[in-house]
Amino acid sequence: MNSATxxxxxxxxxxxxxLRRGSYNRLLMExxxxxxxxxMTIELFDLDxxxxxxGDIDNDNDRPQAAIALHRAVEQADALLFATPEYNxxxxxxxxxxxxxxxxxxxxxxxxxIWAKPTAIMxxxxxxxxxxxxxxxxxxxxxxxxxxxxMKPDVLVRNVKSLVVEGRIDDESTEGFxxxxxxxxAELTWRHQREYNA
Numbered sequence: 001m002n003s004a005t006x007x008x009x010x011x012x013x014x015x016x017x018x019l020r021r022g023s024y025n026r027l028l029m030e031x032x033x034x035x036x037x038x039x040m041t042i043e044l045f046d047l048d049x050x051x052x053x054x055g056d057i058d059n060d061n062d063r064p065q066a067a068i069a070l071h072r073a074v075e076q077a078d079a080l081l082f083a084t085p086e087y088n089x090x091x092x093x094x095x096x097x098x099x100x101x102x103x104x105x106x107x108x109x110x111x112x113x114i115w116a117k118p119t120a121i122m123x124x125x126x127x128x129x130x131x132x133x134x135x136x137x138x139x140x141x142x143x144x145x146x147x148x149x150x151m152k153p154d155v156l157v158r159n160v161k162s163l164v165v166e167g168r169i170d171d172e173s174t175e176g177f178x179x180x181x182x183x184x185x186a187e188l189t190w191r192h193q194r195e196y197n198a
Contacts, residue, residue, distance in 0.1 A: 010189050012042045013077040014107040017084040017095035017123075024124040024160045024169075028178070031169045032081060035179045037186055038131045039040055041111045042081060046075050053100040058109065065146075067101045074102055075113040079189045080147075081182075086134035096141065103145045114145045114195075116159070118192050120185040122178060123154035124169075130156030148192065153177050 004076040026044075033042045054166045057063060074080065081197030084095055102114040135156070141151055150195055155177050157163070163171040 005196065009039045009041065010078045010186050011076070011079050012036075012040060012079045012185070013073050014042050014044045014081045014083065015047065017092040019094060019096065021104065022166070023040055023085070024126070024157075025085050027164065027167075027169050028122060028124045028155075028157060028160075029081070030081045030184050031175065032083075032178050032182060034115065035175050036182050037179070040186055042183060043077075045070060047094050050094075050098060050101065052105075053097055056148040058101075068096065068106070070101060071106050071113050074117065075105055078118070078158055078193070079185055080117050080119040081185065082119065082121045082123075082138060084121065084131055086123065086125055086129070086131040086132050087135045088128055089136070090137045091134050091141065095138070096156035099141055112145065114142075114147050116146055116192070116196075117135065117150065118150075118185060119152040119182050120158070120188075122181060124157035124160040126161045128158050128161065131157070132156050150181060150188055150189060152184065153180050155181050 016026050016029050018025050027058050029044055036042055049072060050062050082095065085092055099114065103112050105112050110149055119142060123135055125131050157174055162172060163169050
C-alpha cells in the first residue's frame with residue numbers, strides 16, 4: 001500500500017460503471033480529474049476487457065490479464081473513486097463485477113486490494129433521482145469488503161444532459177460538489193495512512 005501524508009501526493013484510481021465511451025459518468029470522472037485538489041491525480045481504469053468473475057479461472061495459472069491489471073492498479077493506488085450510473089434502481093453489473101474481482105486476493109493469498117482502501121462515490125443520471133439508489137446499494141456492497149467510504153457530500157448529479165456543453169460537464173455547482181468530495185477523500189486517505197503506519 002502506498003504511503004501518503006498530508007504533504008504528499010495522492011494517487012486515485014477511478015472506476016466508471018458504464019462502458020459507453022460518451023457516458024455521462026465518464027464525463028463526471030473527467031470533471032473530477034479537472035477539479036481534483038492540488039497533489040491528487042486520478043487515473044481512469046477502463047473495465048471494458050474485464051470478464052465476468054469466475055472462480056474456476058481465479059487462480060495464478062488462469063487469471064485473465066485484465067483482472068491482474070485491475071488488481072495491480074488498485075493495489076498501488078492510495079484511494080478509489082467510483083462514478084456510477086443507476087440501472088434498474090441499482091449498481092451496474094460492470095461495477096459489481098469489478099468489485100467481485102477486487103474482493104479476492106491474488107498471488108497465493110494475502111489481503112484483497114479493495115480491503116480498507118479509502119473510497120469516494122459519485123454518480124450522474126438524466127433523471128431527477130441522480131443515482132441515489134445505486135449509490136446506496138454500492139455503499140452496502142463496499143461495507144462487505146471493509147472499504148471505507150467518504151460520507152459527504154452526496155454527489156448526485158441529476159438532469160446531467162442539460163449540463164453538458166461541448167462534450168464536457170460545465171456546471172459550477174457540480175464542480176464545487178465534486179471538488180469537496182475529493183478534498184474529503186484526501187482527508188480520509190491521510191487519516192487512513194496515519195493509522196496504517198502508526
